[in-house]
Every structure is written in C-alpha cells, then in structure tokens.
Amino acid sequence: MSVVKPYDKLRKDLSARDRSLREKVVALEDVASFVRDGDSVGIGGSTMSRTPMALIWALIRARRKSLSCSRCIISSDGDLLFGSGASDHVITSWFSQGILWGVSKVMRHHVETGKARFEEWSHLAIGMRFRAGAMGVPFMPIRPMLGSDVLAQRPEAKEIDCPFTGEKLLLVPALNPDVALIHVQRCDPYGNAQIDGLQFMDIDLAMAANKVILTTERIVSNDQIRRAPDQTKIPFFAVDAIVEVPYGSAPHECYGVYEPMMKHMEHYVELVNKDPVGGMKEYLDKYVFAPKSWAEFLDLIGLEEVLTASRAGKSIYDA
Amino acid sequence: MTHKSDYTAAELLAILSARQLKDGMVVFAGVGIPLLAATLAQRLHCPGLTILFEGGVIGAFVEPGKLPPSTNDQRCTVRANMVLGSAEVLLLLQRGYVDVGFMGGAQIDQYGNLNSSFIGDPKKPKTRLPGTGGGNDIASLTNMIVAMKHEKRRFVENVDFITSPGWIKGNDTRRKSGLPAGGMFRVVTELAVFGFDEKTRRMKPLALNLGVSRAQVQENTGFPLEFDSDIGVTEPPTEQELSTLRVLDPERLYIA
Structure with a gap:
C-alpha cells in the first residue's frame, strides 16, 4: 500500500461522511465503536498537554489492537498504547514520558525487543505531514x-x-489518519470546537483525518460558539463524535483548566520504569480496567491532586 | 570570587551557556538547561532576549519557581508575546527568524553532530533513546549552542547515529547535504567551551573552565583536540549569577 492515500480515495472517503449539522454527542463507553483494529490514529496535543487521555483509556478498555498511532511528541500515552497492546506502531518525533524522567523503559522494552515500532521523524516533518494531509496534496x-x-x-x-x-x-x-483523537476546552453539540492556548498540530490533524473524535472539558451551546467564532479552531463538519469528559486529559494538562497531575505521573513512572511489563500490568489493571468510569479513575488520582492541578492550571490567567 | 565547591556542574553549565547569549537575540530553546540558561540570561544581561519554544511560543518569560516540565506545557506561555502552532514556530527557523538554537545533548562527535536516537547499531539497538523532537529541525536550520555533560562516552569521534546534524563530515559536507544555513557554533561543558574550525569544522577548545587542565579535557574526550597555546580561561560563576539561577529553579529540577 502506498504511504500516501490516493486523492480519489481521499475525496471519496470524505464524501461518504455525514457532514450535516447534527448533534454528535456520545458516551465515553461508545467511542471505541468509531475506531477499528488496525486503524491509523492521529493523537492531538503534545507531550503532557491536551492529550486525549480519556479516549485512549476508552480504546484500551475496549481492547482495540494493532493501531498505528501518530503524534507530534508522545508521552505516557504512548507507553499505555504499547503496554496494553492497543498499538504496535508509533509515528512521532520524540517518545518518552517526559524529560524529567529520562528514557521510558516501556518504550525501550517494546522497541528493543521488536514487539513494536517507533518510527522517528523530525518535529517539523510530522507537522508538514499532517499539513499536506489537511491540504489535500500528497x-x-x-x-x-x-x-x-x-x-x-x-x-x-x-x-x-x-x-x-x-x-x-x-x-x-501526507499523513491522513483514519481517525483523529483530540481534546478541547469547549465545543457545541455539533462539534464546533474552541481551543485555548497552545494548539500544537491539532487543526491540521483534524482536517487531515477521515474521522474526528473530540473530548471536551464541557459542551456549550451553539449560541455561545457564535458569540466568539474567531475562537473556533475546528469546524463542526470535520467532527464525527463528541464526548463531554471533564479532566479528559488527566493526568496530563489542559491549558487554562489544569496542569499535569505530577504526583500521579511520578507514581506511574516509578511503577513502569522499574518493571515495564509487571509495572505496566499493575497500572493498567488498577487505573484503566478496574474503574467503572472516568470519574472513578479521577477518584483514584485523588481529589487533592486534581484540585492542586486545577488551581495551578487556572493561574495562567493571573499573570 | 566563587570557588568550585560553591556550585554544581549543572549550575556552571547553565551560567556559562547563558553568557553565550546576547541581548536582542531570538533564541529557540530546548527543555532543561537551555530553557533555564535562556531564562537566566533574560534576567541578567539580556532583558530583550526573545525565547521561542517548540510548543508554539514567542517571547516566553518563564516564572521563577514555575519551570515548565517540557517546552510544550502551559507554563511556557506565561507573559509571552504570542502563542502559535508547533509547525508554525518551527517554520520560523526555516524562514530564518531565529538567531540561535540552544539544546542539550546526549552524544556529540568531532563535527558537532548530535545523537539522541540510538546507542549501538540502529538495526539492533542496545538502547533506543527518545529521538529528535525539534532537535533535528533546530540544528538543521540555525546556529547552535549545545550545553552538555562532558564524558568520554558522550564526546565520541563519530556518533552512532546523526539525529541532529552539526557539520556532518566536516568541510562543506553540511552545505552539500542540503543545509546551507546555520551549523554548530558553540559547545559548553563543565570542563570547557568549544567552537568549530572555520574550514575543517572540527571541534576546537576555545577556553578552559577554572581549575580544568588540558589533559583533563582530552582524557574525557574520545577524539584528539588541538589546544591553542594561549587558550583562555572562563570566568567562574558570580554570586549574582548563582543566586539568580537558584531563584529560577528552587526545586533544582534542572540544576541538580
């Protein structure tokens, strides 16, 4: 198969999508039905910022596999995708949990044993691959x-x-993922999405993908979107499903809402870097498979840490 | 005057590399020591320094005690002039708006090529490292300052893998590879400050840090170095540099 999707196919796939002005709100447990095993999945945000963590969490719980995931810089979300078996191929410019913690042992374990591939491009190259995809050029x-x-x-x-x-x-x-997963601060039930602060490559990613699933900190009315249309970064007709998930990037950050939940991140890193197989299994069992809901996962992170991260997140508006 | 026991190697690195920056410059800074050193320069001799981060920030003014854990976090945007997309900020390098790129390094060679991808044979790596991030883009498109620890295993004749290109194989090989702009300019370590020969493009010591001998630098370097007979000595960190640095990083996130 050609690395670039033929233009005829690109246009045909887009024509086949229901781009009407319609409500697209679904429950978190239903989003996995929008992603098939083996799909190429573009992930929004960067490093520990606006990671669509609740969506990744939901895909892992639904036991999706063989996903080919692309993201400009991938962090612990990449670990979880490899460690759970949901993905065996990551396209990115940088793959580790974060500079504070050295090299991810989970990434190392999977790549060095040949269980999974880490396909490296420069940061700008990833951006221009999504850009070409968004522009409809090869x-x-x-x-x-x-x-x-x-x-x-x-x-x-x-x-x-x-x-x-x-x-x-x-x-x-051009990189035209089958599905894009993106977390935003707010959008309306049609999918008009507003992003505050750093937008990374999310707009190109949304326009390049053949399907877009959004999680949003909150769903707002279409009237509210229309009051500030200059803040809308992704148009409704590119969006296929919307889930309202407060703290949907936890334990990573969401600009202006919360900073990363560092105690949880440190706990995670310690667990998996000590034992990339057993530690990962322990983490997945406790934090991904056991909770009945995203709220229960947040409960495990702990109210105090969620509040601390929220206070720090909102302080961006104090400066 | 401060004494060697008054500061750590990381503090010395941050201070010496901050001194390489000049007021009015536009600098593209990586995470860790570069971010810290650029912010330090801004607080000392470069109030008009414009710091760019790959997360999409122009004119960052990082707050003391609130160092971002990466260059893609919201803390990078505090008091900035502009936030933009990551590809957009990286394209400023390609267009030529950036005076200096400023990065850390895991492994460097005699021509200033950096490796942050593989230790050992890339086909069957002993260690898979995190990769380039924006490093390849920055090193390919602008003049580079690198701040890194000086160890023999990090200063090698030829890197296992060129992640971020320096002068490639020396002479005009960089230009011939399709990179006519920028190139490795300075390497700052806890032992010495290095430049690159104008013609051969090999790494060359410019100044030794206080109390460091030529033999010590050579012993910790995996390729032969040529020292000028009148090689200078860098000024040790001042009290003001050290106190300002410690206010920026009170938790010693990057200066441990």
Missing part, C-alpha cells in the same frame, strides 16, 4: 532531516532537486 517540501540518519531511516521521504532553484529539498508524505 507531500510538503521541507529542509530539515537532510543529511541526517533520521532521514536515512525514512525511505518514505524523498529527496529532490527543486525544479525552480536546483536546491536539495525533502518531500515528506
């Missing part, structure tokens, strides 16, 4: 990666001589 030209071994490992990218200047350029192929 590639974008960039200059980074040339001369490096990152490029030597990526036969999917093509070096060319520029037809205008004769310079060397690199063409990176």
Whole structure:
C-alpha cells in the first residue's frame, strides 16, 4: 500500500461522511465503536498537554489492537498504547514520558525487543505531514532531516532537486489518519470546537483525518460558539463524535483548566520504569480496567491532586 | 570570587551557556538547561532576549519557581508575546527568524553532530533513546549552542547515529547535504567551551573552565583536540549569577 492515500480515495472517503449539522454527542463507553483494529490514529496535543487521555483509556478498555498511532511528541500515552497492546506502531518525533524522567523503559522494552515500532521523524516533518494531509496534496517540501540518519531511516521521504532553484529539498508524505483523537476546552453539540492556548498540530490533524473524535472539558451551546467564532479552531463538519469528559486529559494538562497531575505521573513512572511489563500490568489493571468510569479513575488520582492541578492550571490567567 | 565547591556542574553549565547569549537575540530553546540558561540570561544581561519554544511560543518569560516540565506545557506561555502552532514556530527557523538554537545533548562527535536516537547499531539497538523532537529541525536550520555533560562516552569521534546534524563530515559536507544555513557554533561543558574550525569544522577548545587542565579535557574526550597555546580561561560563576539561577529553579529540577 502506498504511504500516501490516493486523492480519489481521499475525496471519496470524505464524501461518504455525514457532514450535516447534527448533534454528535456520545458516551465515553461508545467511542471505541468509531475506531477499528488496525486503524491509523492521529493523537492531538503534545507531550503532557491536551492529550486525549480519556479516549485512549476508552480504546484500551475496549481492547482495540494493532493501531498505528501518530503524534507530534508522545508521552505516557504512548507507553499505555504499547503496554496494553492497543498499538504496535508509533509515528512521532520524540517518545518518552517526559524529560524529567529520562528514557521510558516501556518504550525501550517494546522497541528493543521488536514487539513494536517507533518510527522517528523530525518535529517539523510530522507537522508538514499532517499539513499536506489537511491540504489535500500528497507531500510538503521541507529542509530539515537532510543529511541526517533520521532521514536515512525514512525511505518514505524523498529527496529532490527543486525544479525552480536546483536546491536539495525533502518531500515528506501526507499523513491522513483514519481517525483523529483530540481534546478541547469547549465545543457545541455539533462539534464546533474552541481551543485555548497552545494548539500544537491539532487543526491540521483534524482536517487531515477521515474521522474526528473530540473530548471536551464541557459542551456549550451553539449560541455561545457564535458569540466568539474567531475562537473556533475546528469546524463542526470535520467532527464525527463528541464526548463531554471533564479532566479528559488527566493526568496530563489542559491549558487554562489544569496542569499535569505530577504526583500521579511520578507514581506511574516509578511503577513502569522499574518493571515495564509487571509495572505496566499493575497500572493498567488498577487505573484503566478496574474503574467503572472516568470519574472513578479521577477518584483514584485523588481529589487533592486534581484540585492542586486545577488551581495551578487556572493561574495562567493571573499573570 | 566563587570557588568550585560553591556550585554544581549543572549550575556552571547553565551560567556559562547563558553568557553565550546576547541581548536582542531570538533564541529557540530546548527543555532543561537551555530553557533555564535562556531564562537566566533574560534576567541578567539580556532583558530583550526573545525565547521561542517548540510548543508554539514567542517571547516566553518563564516564572521563577514555575519551570515548565517540557517546552510544550502551559507554563511556557506565561507573559509571552504570542502563542502559535508547533509547525508554525518551527517554520520560523526555516524562514530564518531565529538567531540561535540552544539544546542539550546526549552524544556529540568531532563535527558537532548530535545523537539522541540510538546507542549501538540502529538495526539492533542496545538502547533506543527518545529521538529528535525539534532537535533535528533546530540544528538543521540555525546556529547552535549545545550545553552538555562532558564524558568520554558522550564526546565520541563519530556518533552512532546523526539525529541532529552539526557539520556532518566536516568541510562543506553540511552545505552539500542540503543545509546551507546555520551549523554548530558553540559547545559548553563543565570542563570547557568549544567552537568549530572555520574550514575543517572540527571541534576546537576555545577556553578552559577554572581549575580544568588540558589533559583533563582530552582524557574525557574520545577524539584528539588541538589546544591553542594561549587558550583562555572562563570566568567562574558570580554570586549574582548563582543566586539568580537558584531563584529560577528552587526545586533544582534542572540544576541538580
């Protein structure tokens, strides 16, 4: 299969989607039905920011497998996808829990034993792959990666001589995921989504994907969206399902709402970096499979930590 | 004057690399020591320093005691001039708006190539490292300052894998690879400050840190170094530099 989706297929797939103005709100336990085993899944946010953690949590609980996941920078969400068996292929520029904790032992275990693939591109290359996908063109030209071994490992990218200047350029192929998972601060029941603060690559990702599932801190009325349409970053017709999940990025952060829940992150990292197999199983059993609901998962993180993260998150507006 | 026992290696790194920045510059900073050193420079001799972060921030002004755990966290945006998409901020490098890129490093070689991807053969790696992040983009598109620990296993003749290109194989190989702009400019370690020969593009010591001998630098470096007979010595950290740095990172997140 070609690394780039043929344009005919891209257009045909989009025409087949129901893009009407309709309410798309579903329950968290129902979102897994929008994702099939083996799908390519684009993940919004970056590192520990606006990670669609509740969606990833729901996909793991539904025992999805063989997902090919792409994200500009992937953190503990990548660990969980590998560790649970939901994914065996991650496309990203950086994969570890966070700089504070060194190298992820979960990533290392899966990649070094050949259980899973970590496909590395430069950060800008990932961005331009989503951009090309969003633009409906098969590639974008960039200059980074040339001369490096990152490029030597990526036969999917093509070096060319520029037809205008004769310079060397690199063409990176469009990335059009089957599904995009994105967490936002607010959206209406139709899917008009507003993102505060850092938007990372989420707009390109949403427009590139063939299906978009949103989680939102809260659902607001369409009237409220219309009062500030300049804040709307993703239009309703690109969105296929919406779940209202307060603290849907926990234990990661959501701009202006909460900072990362660092005690939980530290607890997680200690558990899995000590034992990437047993520690991961323990974490998944306790925090992913056992809770009856996302609220119960938050309960396990603990009220005090959730409140501390919220207070810190809102302080962005004090400065 | 401060004494060697008054500061840690990480503090020395942060302070020496902060001194490399000049007021009015636009600097693209990575997480860890670079973020801290750029913020320190801003509080000392560079009040007009514009700091960019890959998360999509222009003009960051990180708050003391609230260091972001990555360059993609909301703490990076406090008092910034602008937030934008990650691809957009990285494209500023390609367009040429950035004076200096500033990163840490896991492994570097004689031509300033950086490896943060694999230890050992990439086909069957002994260790898979986290990868490039924005490192390859920054190193490919602008002048680079690298702050890193000086150990023999980190300063090697040739890196196992070029994640972020320096001068590639020296001479004009970088330009010939399709990277006509930027290149490795300075490497700052707890032992010395390095530049690169104008022609061969090999790493070259510019100054030794106080109390460090040439032999000590050479012993900790996996390739031969040429020392000028009149090589200088860096000024040790001042009380003001140290106290400002410690206010920025009271939890010693990055200066442990």
